[in-house]
Amino acid sequence: MKTLPEKSRSAAEVLDTYFLETRAKLIEIAANLDRVDRSPELIQVRGDMRLTFIDRALEILRGPGPSRAEQIQRLYSKE
Amino acid sequence: MFIIDPHCHMVSRTTADYETMALAGVVAISEPAFWAGFDRSPAGFVDYYRQLTEFEPKRAAQFGIDHYCWICLNPKEAEDLGKAKEVLAEIPKFLDKPTVLGVGEIGLNKNTPNEAKVFQQHVQMAIDTWEKSKAAGATGGHHLILIHTPHLEDKLKGTKWTLEMLKDFGSKIDHSRVLIDHVEEHTIKIVKDAGYWAGMTLYPVSKCTPQRAVDMIEMHGAERLMVNAAADWGVSDPLNTHRTMLEAKKRGHALETLMTVFYNNPARFFGQCPKFKPRPMRVEEVRE
Numbered sequence: 001m002k003t004l005p006e007k008s009r010s011a012a013e014v015l016d017t018y019f020l021e022t023r024a025k026l027i028e029i030a031a032n033l034d035r036v037d038r039s040p041e042l043i044q045v046r047g048d049m050r051l052t053f054i055d056r057a058l059e060i061l062r063g064p065g066p067s068r069a070e071q072i073q074r075l076y077s078k079e
Numbered sequence: 080m081f082i083i084d085p086h087c088h089m090v091s092r093t094t095a096d097y098e099t100m101a102l103a104g105v106v107a108i109s110e111p112a113f114w115a116g117f118d119r120s121p122a123g124f125v126d127y128y129r130q131l132t133e134f135e136p137k138r139a140a141q142f143g144i145d146h147y148c149w150i151c152l153n154p155k156e157a158e159d160l161g162k163a164k165e166v167l168a169e170i171p172k173f174l175d176k177p178t179v180l181g182v183g184e185i186g187l188n189k190n191t192p193n194e195a196k197v198f199q200q201h202v203q204m205a206i207d208t209w210e211k212s213k214a215a216g217a218t219g220g221h222h223l224i225l226i227h228t229p230h231l232e233d234k235l236k237g238t239k240w241t242l243e244m245l246k247d248f249g250s251k252i253d254h255s256r257v258l259i260d261h262v263e264e265h266t267i268k269i270v271k272d273a274g275y276w277a278g279m280t281l282y283p284v285s286k287c288t289p290q291r292a293v294d295m296i297e298m299h300g301a302e303r304l305m306v307n308a309a310a311d312w313g314v315s316d317p318l319n320t321h322r323t324m325l326e327a328k329k330r331g332h333a334l335e336t337l338m339t340v341f342y343n344n345p346a347r348f349f350g351q352c353p354k355f356k357p358r359p360m361r362v363e364e365v366r367e
Binding site for chain 2: 001002003004005006007009018067069070073074076077078079
């Protein structure tokens, strides 16, 4: 059974609350990837599974919700 | 508001942290036995168990905090079966100490066969050593059990395997007396659906954030769910439990929900051990 707040917030209110945080995290991801790209011997990480994981996680972000977090957790899980 | 932190490694924290936690409303802490950052000798474990059962309760009491603990050989040191045998032989001596709640945090770390063997031995011990406690007036079929689940990419497989191993114990295991910790988005449902208590750990990078923890409370319900800071010797924060409560408060959750998750649920689960003193509380508005 779900446990919800006393007063539900609209999607717009939730977006207002978390947009800046989300923006900051996306920029952080971009900067992390740029840092890898700027580093010497970039060829060593071509095909690295971790970069593949990031690519696939970004595809999940582009897809529909509301279980993106769980999908990324599963993507990163060893079976 | 009063808070019970169900999983905090206080041996790694300063006395100032106890004071900070007390100022922030923490009235009780449960501290599972864990890895010290290096592998210890069997004799080192006995010293550690004495620290947990003798020294930490006194340090916490200076700030009005009740300190409880759990005893085990943690999964990270379970690979050496010879050492595990020696350490496990010492554990029953501590289970009846006045502040020991049960066996934990046991479980898997890298999902190896040896870790699984030692996990099963711990569960069997929780069952076998129960008779003595039962004679002292306790109810239930085994000591309370606190289970660690693996990190990152090993978590899902390890959690599933843990549930399978528990299932093998059949009716000897009372699901309401088992807390499975460090659940995340991909493991919370299978743990709660199986009837166990679940713990969410707020830990930078490798585990959960306050925002995600509140998402999980909303999606999976507050019933049989706890939040802990698990603060230890790594980069961690004993007030992360509070940050989660603040996030829930900011989203408009009722005081009753906050009481349920951050106080009453731990009080209910731990309260199954008669040594645990805090009892569930009710929020009541008084009109005068």
